[in-house]
Amino acid sequence: MLKIHNLKVKVKGEEILKGVSLEIPRGETHILLGPNGSGKTTLLKAIMGMGSMHTTGSILLDGEEISGLSIDERARRGVGLALQRSPAIPELTLDSLLQMIGNKFGSDGMEEKIDSLNCRYLLGRGVNENFSGGEMKRSEVLQLLVQEPKVVLVDEPESGVDLENIVVIGEALKRLLKPSVKEKKRAALIITHTGHILNYLNADKGYVLLHGRIICSGNPRDIFEAINRHGFEGCMECEKCN
Amino acid sequence: MLAEKARKALAKKAAYGSDLLLPHGVSTVEERSIDSLENLDKRLKEASLLSGFNSDESGRAGSYFQKNNAVIYQKVQEAYRGQVEIMSIEEALAKYSWLKEYYWRNVPVDMDKYTAQVELWGRGGYFIRILPGARVKQPIQSCLLMDEAGECQRVHNIILAEEGSQAQVITGCTTSPSVKEGYHLGVSEFYVKKGAHLTFTMVHNWADDFHVRPRTGIMVEEDGTFINNYILLKPLRSIQSYPRAVLQGARSRARFNTIVYGRHESEIDLGSLIELNGRGTRGEAISRSLGRERAKVMMRGRLKARSNDAQAHLECRGMLLSEEAEINAVPELWVEGAPQANLTHEAAVGPVNEEAVEYLMSRGLSRDEAVSAIIQGFMQVGIQGLPDVLNNMLADILSFDSGS
Structure with a gap:
């Protein structure tokens, strides 16, 4: 896809990405790992x-x-991105933005989606204006739920989020990425540092991005475990990479 | 006496704004009055509608219509007789000898050449009086329309909100579609008596070659509230105005909401001054301005506290939509002999946040839709009770189109 x-x-x-190639088939979720400054966010923004x-x-x-x-x-063709740090837009309420997204992509189940991410109390506030980390992530994922993109790009859904909110966000992403209708199956690329999100998603493949290059790909849990044990520097010494 | 002072001020430049070379003398254009607004020319109906004037008068407590320098219509709806009086200033001065006490009290006749011109050659302007204790639920409307190219309209308006009264006045200043050039000089004196509540909304809807110099003074007595909404969305050649509200009575309040869309070559110099003299007075002045094309916008604001427990806030925010537009914000806080007074201000001028635009585009909005959403929200300053036609016009005009 x-x-x-x-x-x-x-x-x-400055060259941030130095020749990245990857492919995510319909229905698959891929995980992007890498240290700060490796180019992960740049990759997602470049796709968008x-x-x-x-x-x-x-x-x-x-x-x-x-x-x-x-x-x-690109958004209309089916690319959707949830940023790690979204700009505050005090001029526009979340409610108005959701209506605009709904007008573009459809408003089916809007109310239920708002409640599922516990965002009702945020509707009258400016988008991301004084939102906590959890509120911002829930709002981002809610917008993706309304947008229903073919390709779901998520930048660190767990960062700055407490465990309670990780459950809500994880369940919402699970729902987004596992639609019951086969034709609606999506592709996803998710950046994670902590790996908590892997508890909610069946990730099919993982990549390690280092200094603007993908140096490793494979089973995401294996890669994550190796990184936890040896750090990203260990990746450089890994036999697979040499 | 007034004429003498005015004559001496005929060459006096205003403190702010570009100096205008004005025509002298009374206009010779004659107009006929009409019995009903149904008889108003269709193009004038349409023009006045865009300044918030409803020519079918539905939902209005009363109406005043001035074309060029002649009052052609004035009426108080049956339900509001005994609560509201509407007439031309000349008629009111002839009817009420006491009105002289209010005439030129809030605005000095020799303030500058513009006030002087109004005194010497002015014709019309409304006198609106809300009688004591009257609660006028529907807005009173007025329209000051120019239908003669190159003419100078000079009006003197007075609103008296008597004790305990409540009313909303909407004034639209506009031109017929064919008139592109002219001058409008408007002196407005508002008196908000003890416990009265007056909301005044002014919509300016001029054309590219109009020069406009309003001169406004407001006096608010004890427990009185004055709310001023000012809306300028269409281009004009120049406007300079700096209304002054004096909160003389204890616990009196004033709020100014100003929204300005500077376009084309417009030179806009607007401000508001709130003087907090009485005990427990409160003031707020909020302005939002957009600058596009080569418009030059000066947003002034001054709070002046002379009472120790006065509190007021001033907010000037501007958004630049083109590289050649200029917006200057000049907020001033003055405290005179009231060291406990609490005055605050914030001012910000900048472009549309590109990061926010991209963010909205990533949700499927086009660039123009994203910018429109941001500037429409930016211009929301909590103006209540605008007629639907104005709300729709506001949304329409603020729909950003990068191609236009």
């Missing part, structure tokens, strides 16, 4: 088309090149 080939990204002249960056390489969605498209066109 999503195929990235030799993606290179420069930000302010966000940020001031210069990109080369190819991003195919269902076989169609989307790398030249605007952000909104």
